[in-house]
Amino acid sequence: MDMMQHATLLKYNNYRYLKASSLLMAIAVAAYISVDAASEHSFGGTRLGYALGIVSTLIMFLLMWYGIAKRRTPRVPDRRQHQECAGNKHNNGDTQAVFSAQQKVERRRCPVKKSWRYGGTLQGWLSAHVYLGILLIVLASLHAGFQFGWNVHTLSYVLMLLVIASGFYGMYAYLNYPRQITQNMASDTLGDLLLKIAELDELARIRALGLPDDVNTLVLKARRETRLGGSLFQQLIGCQRDCPTALAVQQVQELGKKYINDEQPKLMRDLYSVLLHKQKLVLRARNEIMLKARLGGWLYLHVPLSIALLAALIAHIVAIFFYW
Amino acid sequence: MISCLLIQISRNPQGLPVRKESTVTGESIQIGRSAPCKIHLLDHRVNLLHATIRRSEDGKLYVEGEKDATITINGFIEQSTALSPGTHIEIGPYLLVVEPAQDGHDIGLSVEMTQPLPEQDTAKTGWAAPVTLAGLGLSKRKLGFGLAVCVLFIFLLLPMLPNASSTFDKWQSALPVTLTESWSPGPLSGGHSVLGSKCSTCHQRAFRPVSDDACVGCHKQVAKHLAKEDLHASAFKNMRCTSCHQDHGGEAGLVLHDSSICVTCHGAIKKKNAGTVLADAHDFGTDHPSFHITLLDGKKAIRIRQDEKEKLVEKSGLKYSHQVHLNKKGISTPQGDTIMVCKDCHKIDEAGTHFAPMTMKETCQQSRCHKLYFALPVDGVVPHGSEREAMGRVREYYAKWLADSPGQNMVACKHAGGAGSSAKRTLECANDLSKKFAAETLFRKSGEDLECGVCHEIEPTGDSDVPWKVAPLQINRDWQPGAVFPHSRHGAINCTECHDKMNSKTSSEIAMPDIKKCRECHVGDHSAKGKIRSTCDSCHRFHQGAKKASNSNSR
Numbered sequence: 001m002d003m004m005q006h007a008t009l010l011k012y013n014n015y016r017y018l019k020a021s022s023l024l025m026a027i028a029v030a031a032y033i034s035v036d037a038a039s040e041h042s043f044g045g046t047r048l049g050y051a052l053g054i055v056s057t058l059i060m061f062l063l064m065w066y067g068i069a070k071r072r073t074p075r076v077p078d079r080r081q082h083q084e085c086a087g088n089k090h091n092n093g094d095t096q097a098v099f100s101a102q103q104k105v106e107r108r109r110c111p112v113k114k115s116w117r118y119g120g121t122l123q124g125w126l127s128a129h130v131y132l133g134i135l136l137i138v139l140a141s142l143h144a145g146f147q148f149g150w151n152v153h154t155l156s157y158v159l160m161l162l163v164i165a166s167g168f169y170g171m172y173a174y175l176n177y178p179r180q181i182t183q184n185m186a187s188d189t190l191g192d193l194l195l196k197i198a199e200l201d202e203l204a205r206i207r208a209l210g211l212p213d214d215v216n217t218l219v220l221k222a223r224r225e226t227r228l229g230g231s232l233f234q235q236l237i238g239c240q241r242d243c244p245t246a247l248a249v250q251q252v253q254e255l256g257k258k259y260i261n262d263e264q265p266k267l268m269r270d271l272y273s274v275l276l277h278k279q280k281l282v283l284r285a286r287n288e289i290m291l292k293a294r295l296g297g298w299l300y301l302h303v304p305l306s307i308a309l310l311a312a313l314i315a316h317i318v319a320i321f322f323y324w
Numbered sequence: 325m326i327s328c329l330l331i332q333i334s335r336n337p338q339g340l341p342v343r344k345e346s347t348v349t350g351e352s353i354q355i356g357r358s359a360p361c362k363i364h365l366l367d368h369r370v371n372l373l374h375a376t377i378r379r380s381e382d383g384k385l386y387v388e389g390e391k392d393a394t395i396t397i398n399g400f401i402e403q404s405t406a407l408s409p410g411t412h413i414e415i416g417p418y419l420l421v422v423e424p425a426q427d428g429h430d431i432g433l434s435v436e437m438t439q440p441l442p443e444q445d446t447a448k449t450g451w452a453a454p455v456t457l458a459g460l461g462l463s464k465r466k467l468g469f470g471l472a473v474c475v476l477f478i479f480l481l482l483p484m485l486p487n488a489s490s491t492f493d494k495w496q497s498a499l500p501v502t503l504t505e506s507w508s509p510g511p512l513s514g515g516h517s518v519l520g521s522k523c524s525t526c527h528q529r530a531f532r533p534v535s536d537d538a539c540v541g542c543h544k545q546v547a548k549h550l551a552k553e554d555l556h557a558s559a560f561k562n563m564r565c566t567s568c569h570q571d572h573g574g575e576a577g578l579v580l581h582d583s584s585i586c587v588t589c590h591g592a593i594k595k596k597n598a599g600t601v602l603a604d605a606h607d608f609g610t611d612h613p614s615f616h617i618t619l620l621d622g623k624k625a626i627r628i629r630q631d632e633k634e635k636l637v638e639k640s641g642l643k644y645s646h647q648v649h650l651n652k653k654g655i656s657t658p659q660g661d662t663i664m665v666c667k668d669c670h671k672i673d674e675a676g677t678h679f680a681p682m683t684m685k686e687t688c689q690q691s692r693c694h695k696l697y698f699a700l701p702v703d704g705v706v707p708h709g710s711e712r713e714a715m716g717r718v719r720e721y722y723a724k725w726l727a728d729s730p731g732q733n734m735v736a737c738k739h740a741g742g743a744g745s746s747a748k749r750t751l752e753c754a755n756d757l758s759k760k761f762a763a764e765t766l767f768r769k770s771g772e773d774l775e776c777g778v779c780h781e782i783e784p785t786g787d788s789d790v791p792w793k794v795a796p797l798q799i800n801r802d803w804q805p806g807a808v809f810p811h812s813r814h815g816a817i818n819c820t821e822c823h824d825k826m827n828s829k830t831s832s833e834i835a836m837p838d839i840k841k842c843r844e845c846h847v848g849d850h851s852a853k854g855k856i857r858s859t860c861d862s863c864h865r866f867h868q869g870a871k872k873a874s875n876s877n878s879r
Contacts, residue, residue: 139348149511155479213371227456297457315476324527
């Protein structure tokens with residue numbers, strides 16, 4: 001994500017949601033200070049506590065609604081919408097090429113309709129999601145009156161903090177990793193790289209067939225044991241300890257000196273070249289897998305913890321009124 | 325020379341074997357990956373030279389594995405073996421089976437690749453390990469819903485169960501970790517901690533606030549704020565015990581020290597009770613009426629505003645000069661000149677709020693002062709207490725004095741030569757002399773020390789046996805019964821900082837500090853630097869009801 005997109009996310013609509021969140025935060029803090037000065041008991045059971053709790057809950061639902069709004073908001077306006085917008089200029093007889101070129105022009109003229117059906121644009125939702133999430137830390141802390149314990153109430157608070165913390169990481173990831181992914185992969189895709197690596201493996205195998213057994217063993221090991229991807233942790237780490245391909249590159253170079261007088265020095269050089277190429281591709285592929293995993297991996301905390309938070313929130317609210 | 329019929333077996337798309345025969349000959353037949361090998365197995369899992377078939381001296385054929393090469397004969401790893409029909413030899417991914425010799429060949433050998441490269445399969449379909457998070461098969465929703473179910477079970481369903489059955493509630497409350505513990509927002513305060521995790525003691529009905537009945541069920545002795553039932557009911561109709569008492573605050577206590585609740589009524593008290601004598605109050609530091617001093621007027625308690633100085637006169641019946649007793653140079657006592665301090669007489673009681681009642685015996689006579697000796701014309705000590713006892717004791721002294729030396733002493737009496745028995749005359753004489761003595765010394769209104777009139781108001785009674793009466797004492801012990809002032813917590817400052825008694829000559833002077841004096845250290849609800857925050861309940865008790873002034877009748 002480049003700086004322009006960065007700016008769009010956080011500066012959306014002239015910092016609309018930053019301003020709104022700051023205003024709410026200031027009101028909440030001022031109210032807490034004025035009330036708290038006269039009261040030692042600052043649990044959510046006070047009037048202000050209830051108010052902060054209700055507002056926090058509403059904001060929490062709004063943040064969770066983002067997950068739904070994200071799916072409901074069309075990323076690309078559908079054809080029918082543009083046809084309507086363009087006044088039915090394009091009929092079925094138009095070629096696809098003409099349609100595509102025309103579509104781009106119309107897309108600029110007719111931006112995505114901000115209807116309540118979709119609840120605004122996705123960027124707007126995301127901007128609000130970020131700022132309201134930060135606001136929630138303050139509101140929930142004030143609601144709790146900074147009193148914590150080993151109970152379902154603090155569990156809700158801790159889950160909320162974990163969700164927000166993972167969200168912070170997600171924002172960092174979205175602002176940084178896409179650029180790195182683009183730099184790493186250029187025009188390639190991971191599938192391309194994997195195919196190339198498989199081809200190089202086969203090439204190396206064939207090259208090594210006529211070479212001494214120790215070389216052959218190295219190539220075989222590099223082919224069999226070089227790992228790409230793997231478990232969640234391995235994907236996030238993005239490297240392999242004692243990578244057999246790197247080891248093969250290093251040792252084939254040394255063995256080349258040993259067999260310099262052999263009858264097949266060219267084969268050794270070819271093999272070395274193939275393995276070196278493979279090593280570079282493996283590193284790029286691993287980097288791609290790691291960046292993609294880091295870009296998307298936080299959601300495996302953010303989403304499940306959000307759902308768990310919703311459950312804890314229900315338990316918290318029911319507990320409060322069950323034993324009023 | 326060895327002649328070998330080599331049968332290469334491959335599989336057609338249906339999986340059926342296809343045999344291709346060829347002949348290889350040589351002194352020995354090498355099996356390996358390298359081109360010179362007669363049986364050429366092109367796979368990198370086979371060594372360049374893996375094994376060799378040779379003829380032994382007795383003419384039999386055997387296969388021998390090369391150094392560092394592994395061959396498996398009939399399932400067992402061996403270095404060499406004789407070749408006989410049916411022998412299975414595994415070399416790398418290939419299976420070689422010895423077949424009966426045919427057509428003049430020394431041996432038949434079928435070769436089939438039984439373990440193709442796994443990579444060759446995966447290269448077609450993709451990488452073996454998952455390379456994307458989606459490939460891991462993890463589901464964010466399933467994980468989330470799983471967590472949610474756990475949370476709801478442990479933190480919602482389990483804590484609800486004790487409410488369904490009192491037996492179950494009792495059982496679970498004895499567990500080391502109770503089911504309801506996760507719902508408790510904090511530890512219970514003070515005495516409530518004995519309730520443990522039996523929530524239903526207070527939370528008697530689900531989704532209903534804690535009722536006053538639950539509190540009053542145990543706290544039966546708690547007084548109401550207002551003595552009048554109807555006034556109390558109308559003033560607190562929208563309030564419950566828990567409006568002020570919120571538990572689960574642990575050491576913070578049960579009482580909500582929030583003046584705003586008090587101010588809802590006392591901020592405009594006339595609206596709540598038009599007939600009240602109380603003034604409005606909002607905050608001790610900024611808006612609190614002047615203190616009232618409660619005095620005893622006979623048996624009736626009266627409240628006087630502290631700024632009405634002329635009315636602030638104590639009628640205790642005692643004549644006492646603090647100035648004399650607190651003289652910085654000391655006061656003459658049987659032990660010599662002694663410098664007295666306040667606490668010599670005013671001793672804080674066990675509660676720490678008031679002072680223990682003072683008595684003649686323990687306060688005034690303790691250091692042998694005020695022993696009430698009398699010496700003329702007889703020696704003795706008058707008991708402090710009732711006038712009748714004092715008169716009786718004086719009469720006894722005179723009777724004894726007359727009886728000891730009747731001839732000499734009876735002269736002082738007009739009954740000396742009168743009629744009647746000697747004993748009767750002596751008693752009458754003693755009676756006369758004691759009355760005379762009492763009138764001249766004990767019950768004289770003013771005079772020297774050791775006379776009752778020094779400290780007490782004395783009035784004649786007309787009674788011939790006890791002609792004088794000492795006015796009863798009414799020493800005030802609680803000047804502000806509507807407030808609580810813990811003297812024990814103000815011990816760091818001198819008494820005279822607040823009570824200006826050093827120059828007080830009479831006991832009718834009242835030296836109670838006014839609100840300005842308190843405000844030198846105390847502020848109201850809002851904290852201020854260097855000041856003590858004081859809410860309504862710092863001085864006032866909600867449940868004390870209407871208190872009366874108390875006094876101690878010291879004799």
